[in-house]
Amino acid sequence: MDILQLIQANLLTPIILFFLFGIIAAKIKSDLKIPESISEFLPIYLLAAIGLHGGIEMRNTGFENMLIPMLVAIGLSLLFTLNHYQILRRLGKFNLFDSYALASTYGAVGAVHFSVGLSFLKNQGVTSEGYIAAILAVLEPLAFILAIFMTNMAVSKQIKVKKQSFAGDNSVDVDVGLNQTKTNLSKVLRESITGKAIVILLGSIVIGYIIGEEGFESIKIVFDDMFTGAIVIFMIEMGIIAGQRLDDIKKVGVFLTGFAIIMPVFNGIIGVLVSTALGLSLGGAVMFGLLMASASFIAAPAVLRHAIPQAKPSLYITSALGITFPFNIIVTLPILFTISTLVHTGEGTIDLFHYITEGFL
Amino acid sequence: MKLYDVKLLTITCEILAQENIIEILKKNEITGYTTYEVDGNGARGIRGQGFKNEKNVKVEVIMHEEKLQDVVEEISRTLFANFAIVLYVGDIGVLRPEKF
Numbered sequence: 411m412d413i414l415q416l417i418q419a420n421l422l423t424p425i426i427l428f429f430l431f432g433i434i435a436a437k438i439k440s441d442l443k444i445p446e447s448i449s450e451f452l453p454i455y456l457l458a459a460i461g462l463h464g465g466i467e468m469r470n471t472g473f474e475n476m477l478i479p480m481l482v483a484i485g486l487s488l489l490f491t492l493n494h495y496q497i498l499r500r501l502g503k504f505n506l507f508d509s510y511a512l513a514s515t516y517g518a519v520g521a522v523h524f525s526v527g528l529s530f531l532k533n534q535g536v537t538s539e540g541y542i543a544a545i546l547a548v549l550e551p552l553a554f555i556l557a558i559f560m561t562n563m564a565v566s567k568q569i570k571v572k573k574q575s576f577a578g579d580n581s582v583d584v585d586v587g588l589n590q591t592k593t594n595l596s597k598v599l600r601e602s603i604t605g606k607a608i609v610i611l612l613g614s615i616v617i618g619y620i621i622g623e624e625g626f627e628s629i630k631i632v633f634d635d636m637f638t639g640a641i642v643i644f645m646i647e648m649g650i651i652a653g654q655r656l657d658d659i660k661k662v663g664v665f666l667t668g669f670a671i672i673m674p675v676f677n678g679i680i681g682v683l684v685s686t687a688l689g690l691s692l693g694g695a696v697m698f699g700l701l702m703a704s705a706s707f708i709a710a711p712a713v714l715r716h717a718i719p720q721a722k723p724s725l726y727i728t729s730a731l732g733i734t735f736p737f738n739i740i741v742t743l744p745i746l747f748t749i750s751t752l753v754h755t756g757e758g759t760i761d762l763f764h765y766i767t768e769g770f771l
Numbered sequence: 772m773k774l775y776d777v778k779l780l781t782i783t784c785e786i787l788a789q790e791n792i793i794e795i796l797k798k799n800e801i802t803g804y805t806t807y808e809v810d811g812n813g814a815r816g817i818r819g820q821g822f823k824n825e826k827n828v829k830v831e832v833i834m835h836e837e838k839l840q841d842v843v844e845e846i847s848r849t850l851f852a853n854f855a856i857v858l859y860v861g862d863i864g865v866l867r868p869e870k871f
Contacts, residue, residue, distance in 0.1 A: 446823070450823060651820075651822065655821075711787070711824045711825070712824050715854075716787065719853035720853055
C-alpha cells in the first residue's frame with residue numbers, strides 16, 4: 411500500500427512528468443529537441459554537482475568507513491555481471507557477445523539514475539553518505555572491463571579450439587589473440603579512467619572536499635538549487651530519445667523485457683539489504699541499491715561498441731534506456747526507499763517488541 | 772595547369788567507427804583526412820538522432836592508388852560486419868600530388 415502511494419506520488423514529480431512528456435513529444439513526431447551542446451553539457455553538470463555534493467559530505471562525515479562499502483560494491487557489481495551473463499546466455503539464449511554486452515550494461519552504473527536518486531531523496535528530506543559518489547566513480551568502468559575480459563577470453567578459447575580441430579602448431583595465433591585481449595583491456599581501462607565522466611566526477615569530489623560547506627556557499631545556487639531543474643531539462647532529452655526508440659522495444663523480445671524489469675529490482679533490493687547490514691543510513695542504502703539496480707546507457711555504447719563490436723547496440727541501449735531507466739525511476743526507486751525505510755526503522759519495532767516482552771517478564 | 776590523378780576514398784560510418792578508421796589510415800602512413808558529422812538514412816535506419824555516440828561521420832581521404840588497396844581491404848575486413856558503414860572511391864585530380 412505504502413509502496414503504491416509512494417510510486418503514485420513519485421509519478422507526479424516534475425522529473426518523471428517531463429520524462430513522460432519527452433516520450434509523448436517524440437511519439438507525436440514533434441521537432442522538439444534539446445540543443446545538442448546543452449544535452450552534452452548536462453551530464454557534465456550533473457556529475458560535477460554529484461561530485462561536489464559527495465566531496466562536501468565526505469569532509470563532513472569523513473571517509474575512513476568508505477573502504478568496506480566500496481569493496482562490497484565492487485564485489486556485488488562483478489557478481490551481478492557474471493550472474494546476468496549466465497541468465498542471458500543460458501535462459502535467454504543470447505549469443506556470447508550480446509550476453510556479455512547486456513550483462514555489463516546491467517552490471518554497470520548509471521549517472522543519470524544516480525542524479526534522479528539524489529533528487530528523489532532530497533524531495534523526501536533524506537540525506538545519503540557522500541562517499542557513494544566515489545563508489546559511483548569506481549564502479550563506472552568495472553562491469554565493462556570484466557565483460558570485455560571475459561569476452562576476449564571466450565573468443566580466444568574458441569579460436570584455440572577451432573585451430574586444434576584443424577590440428578597443427580598454432581601457439582603463435584593464440585598468443586596473438588591474447589595480446590589483442592591485453593591491448594583491448596588496457597585501452598578500455600585508460601579510456602574509461604581518463605574519460606570525461608570519471609575525470610569530472612573525481613575532480614569535483616576533490617574540489618568539494620577542499621572547499622567544504624563555506625566554499626560551496628558561493629556556487630550553491632548553480633550546483634545545488636538548480637540541480638533538480640537541470641535534471642528536468644535532461645529528462646526531456648532522455649524522454650525524446652527513449653520515445654524515438656519505443657518501436658524498437660518490440661524487437662527486444664519478451665525475455666529481455668522481463669530481464670530489464672526484474673533484474674534491476676532484484677539487484678537493487680540486494681544492494682539495499684547488504685548496505686544496510688554494512689551500516690549505511692536510510693538514504694545511503696537507497697543510493698547504494700540504486701547503483702546496483704541501475705543500467706548504463708550513456709557510457710555503455712561508447713565502451714561496448716569498440717570493445718565488443720559484435721554485440722547489437724540496439725539491444726543494450728534500447729533495453730537500458732527504453733525499459734529499465736523509466737521503470738527504475740518510476741517504480742524501483744520508491745520500492746528501494748520503502749524497503750530501506752522498513753529495514754532501518756524495523757530495528758525500532760524489534761526494540762519495541764523487546765521492550766514489551768521485557769515488560770511482560 | 773596540370774592535374775595529377777589520385778583517389779578519393781569516402782567513408783560514411785557511425786561516429787564510433789571513426790577512431791578505427793583513423794587508426795587504419797595511420798597504420799598505412801596516411802595522416803591527412805577530413806571528417807564531418809552527417810546524418811541520413813540507411814540499412815540501420817535513420818541515423819544521427821539521439822545520443823552523440825549514435826551520430827554518423829563522413830571521412831574523406833585523398834591517397835595514391837598503391838595505398839588504396841590495403842586501406843580498403845582492412846576497413847572492409849575489420850569494420851563491415853559490425854558497424855554501420857558505407858565506402859566508395861572516386862577518381863580526382865590534384866595540383867600537388869606530393870602532398871598525399
